[in-house]
Amino acid sequence: MPALLPKVGMRQPKLRYSRAAIAGFLGIGVLLHLLPFYYIISTSLKPGAEVVRNPPTFIPSAITFDAWKLVLRIGDESQIVQLVKEPFWVYFANSAFITVIAVGIGLPVTALAAYANSKLQSGRGARVSFLFFIGTMMVPFVVTLVPMYLLTLNFPFTMPDAPMIPGTDTEFPTLRLWDTPWAVILPAIFVPFNFLLFKGFFDTIPNSVINAARVDGGSELNIFRRIVMPMAVPVFAVTAYMSFGSVWDNFLWQLVTLQSPEKVTMSVATYQLIERLSTAGSTGGGAAAQAEGMGDLLNSGLTWNGMMVLAILQSIPIFIAFLVCREYLLRGIKIRGLK
Amino acid sequence: MGELEVRGVSKRLGDHQAVDDVSFIVASGEFFVLLGTSGSGKSTLLRLICGLETPDAGQILLDGREIHTLPPRQRNLGMVFQDYGLYPGMDVRGNIAYGLEARGGVPKDEIQRRVVEAAGKLGLGEMLSRSTQDLSGGEQQRVALARAMVKDADAFLFDEPLSNLDPKLRHHARRDIVAIHREKKRPSVYVTHDQSEAFAMADRVAVMSQGRVQQVSTPDDLLSAPANTFVARFVGSPPMNLVPAALDAGVARADGVEVPVGSVPGPAASGRVLVGFRPESVRPARNGTAALTGSVIDVEEGLVDLTVRFATADGVEVTAVVEDDLRLAAGDPVAFDIDGPVHLFDADTEQAIPRA
Numbered sequence: 001m002p003a004l005l006p007k008v009g010m011r012q013p014k015l016r017y018s019r020a021a022i023a024g025f026l027g028i029g030v031l032l033h034l035l036p037f038y039y040i041i042s043t044s045l046k047p048g049a050e051v052v053r054n055p056p057t058f059i060p061s062a063i064t065f066d067a068w069k070l071v072l073r074i075g076d077e078s079q080i081v082q083l084v085k086e087p088f089w090v091y092f093a094n095s096a097f098i099t100v101i102a103v104g105i106g107l108p109v110t111a112l113a114a115y116a117n118s119k120l121q122s123g124r125g126a127r128v129s130f131l132f133f134i135g136t137m138m139v140p141f142v143v144t145l146v147p148m149y150l151l152t153l154n155f156p157f158t159m160p161d162a163p164m165i166p167g168t169d170t171e172f173p174t175l176r177l178w179d180t181p182w183a184v185i186l187p188a189i190f191v192p193f194n195f196l197l198f199k200g201f202f203d204t205i206p207n208s209v210i211n212a213a214r215v216d217g218g219s220e221l222n223i224f225r226r227i228v229m230p231m232a233v234p235v236f237a238v239t240a241y242m243s244f245g246s247v248w249d250n251f252l253w254q255l256v257t258l259q260s261p262e263k264v265t266m267s268v269a270t271y272q273l274i275e276r277l278s279t280a281g282s283t284g285g286g287a288a289a290q291a292e293g294m295g296d297l298l299n300s301g302l303t304w305n306g307m308m309v310l311a312i313l314q315s316i317p318i319f320i321a322f323l324v325c326r327e328y329l330l331r332g333i334k335i336r337g338l339k
Numbered sequence: 340m341g342e343l344e345v346r347g348v349s350k351r352l353g354d355h356q357a358v359d360d361v362s363f364i365v366a367s368g369e370f371f372v373l374l375g376t377s378g379s380g381k382s383t384l385l386r387l388i389c390g391l392e393t394p395d396a397g398q399i400l401l402d403g404r405e406i407h408t409l410p411p412r413q414r415n416l417g418m419v420f421q422d423y424g425l426y427p428g429m430d431v432r433g434n435i436a437y438g439l440e441a442r443g444g445v446p447k448d449e450i451q452r453r454v455v456e457a458a459g460k461l462g463l464g465e466m467l468s469r470s471t472q473d474l475s476g477g478e479q480q481r482v483a484l485a486r487a488m489v490k491d492a493d494a495f496l497f498d499e500p501l502s503n504l505d506p507k508l509r510h511h512a513r514r515d516i517v518a519i520h521r522e523k524k525r526p527s528v529y530v531t532h533d534q535s536e537a538f539a540m541a542d543r544v545a546v547m548s549q550g551r552v553q554q555v556s557t558p559d560d561l562l563s564a565p566a567n568t569f570v571a572r573f574v575g576s577p578p579m580n581l582v583p584a585a586l587d588a589g590v591a592r593a594d595g596v597e598v599p600v601g602s603v604p605g606p607a608a609s610g611r612v613l614v615g616f617r618p619e620s621v622r623p624a625r626n627g628t629a630a631l632t633g634s635v636i637d638v639e640e641g642l643v644d645l646t647v648r649f650a651t652a653d654g655v656e657v658t659a660v661v662e663d664d665l666r667l668a669a670g671d672p673v674a675f676d677i678d679g680p681v682h683l684f685d686a687d688t689e690q691a692i693p694r695a
Binding site: 206230 | 389391410412414415425427429437442496
């Protein structure tokens with residue numbers, strides 16, 4: 001384990017001061033990063049009333065697991081039924097399904113595309129397809145949001161009605177992806193940034209290695225699986241981790257495409273809960289509805305501490321993914337200038 | 340066992356004719372060397388044979404079957420690359436075994452037996468589970484060799500396999516390659532730019548230049564009967580002297596040049612020619628009439644001999660390698676005779692003029 005700071009010039013007093021200064025500065029940075037985590041955890045353990053106290057407390061006056069128990073019972077508890085319809089593990093499972101499928105299909109597809117671009121194409125064709133793939137990175141998501149939404153309604157067409165098959169009076173068959181997990185999975189399969197990482201790595205493999213394997217009798221797929229993949233393990237770890245995080249934490253696209261309560265993911269469910277918490281009892285619906293909403297809330301005892309529990313639950317898979325990939329991630333950071 | 344035939348093969352790379360209508364046949368058990376400078380098309384020709392490039396024209400036949408349309412993996416060739424192309428993620432065993440495993444059909448214990456056998460022959464027996472990245476250059480080269488020989492390949496291809504080794508190892512590796520070739524008794528094609536390699540190993544040599552085969556013959560014939568001026572200039576160190584002259588009644592003459600060449604048949608009998616002779620054939624003139632006269636440009640002293648460069652009256656440079664201890668300085672007048680074979684080349688076509 002290398003030292004965090006190099007042990008250079010420890011004997012020189014001036015350098016020792018500057019070392020201390022650097023360590024102190026970095027220490028402040030670490031604290032600032034850890035503070036939100038502390039606040040999330042401590043809030044999740046506060047009693048309901050203390051959560052909304054002003055000024056906020058940093059150290060809980062009493063530690064209680066009420067919020068945790070409550071969240072784990074969402075869906076069973078009649079009072080919260082109106083806030084969220086399903087037990088929270090349904091949302092968790094939805095997120096997990098979408099993420100696992102998207103990463104499981106997406107990584108091989110992206111890696112093979114990058115391999116093909118790096119080793120099977122050459123010259124102008126390789127440059128054009130590379131620019132095509134990378135070009136998709138330059139279009140902001142908000143620009144494609146609406147067209148993509150329209151696509152999910154009547155895939156593969158963007159118009160509300162599919163065109164007629166010429167010469168017949170039947171429409172082209174279409175697929176309604178909207179409000180299915182595939183609306184979230186399919187756009188997450190090809191990740192241009194991962195393509196870039198894979199391509200950068202495959203470019204470093206000498207052509208003679210691939211050529212030797214070809215003459216040796218390997219088919220392209222066998223060469224990829226037996227020779228290229230073992231070398232690319234760190235890159236697979238980095239891209240798997242980043243894909244996992246981006247799909248699991250994705251919110252806006254999932255909010256747009258998932259509607260049925262039983263299909264919603266963790267991030268959308270959490271958002272819906274927050275929304276109801278912050279609007280319930282405040283605006284709209286008349287005095288009676290307001291009072292009812294407020295009553296639900298107070299009766300359930302679910303406030304921001306419950307949100308914090310959900311936030312923690314949502315972070316856990318990412319944290320596990322990080323632990324699994326940690327060693328390779330550090331190597332991967334050295335390979336490429338990753339953030 | 341089958342022979343390897345290259346029949347009228349051409350290949351353009353970009354706007355450069357890399358291989359231009361090349362034909363030759365490598366017999367089974369023959370060690371065939373493609374010799375040429377870089378850019379002469381010899382490596383491209385090898386890539387055409389192994390299938391990494393497809394020919395624009397012509398055919399490649401192995402054992403009578405056309406292989407130029409097959410992908411590399413179906414051609415059943417053993418090949419050693421210049422930078423070896425070892426598989427970085429695998430240990431030595433995996434590297435040697437990959438070809439057998441990838442093709443399938445060979446049982447596991449048979450693979451194991453053959454890998455151990457091939458590794459043993461090349462002194463890699465102790466290194467089977469080591470990573471190829473930890474091996475020295477010579478060891479890596481032997482792994483590449485073992486990988487090529489472990490298969491029952493129909494032909495063997497070598498793409499300058501020794502050029503990354505230091506001279507001492509090179510000698511050793513050369514013997515390994517020849518030993519494998521003798522054992523396998525298949526056609527082998529060996530690409531090199533190194534004449535001494537070609538002469539030491541080859542049964543026959545094809546000299547290549549600008550995508551064309553200039554001459555195919557045994558190493559001895561390359562030296563004693565070059566087919567054209569390119570081969571004459573390329574083969575041998577120092578290369579053959581080529582002096583322009585005019586034929587006149589059995590004597591090639593120019594200013595300061597008077598070489599008796601005997602009778603020359605055919606239309607070239609009185610034309611302009613290039614007179615070719617080896618620097619080693621040049622001797623100091625003993626009597627009054629000298630074949631070559633000129634003035635010394637410089638003198639280089641070797642271990643046993645002396646290399647004299649001099650210019651004839653026409654300014655043509657001639658190199659002489661003499662054993663005598665001549666005391667010469669730049670600018671001294673010299674007179675030499677030729678004591679050895681004299682070759683004649685047509686001055687226009689640069690092709691050798693056949694003589695009785």
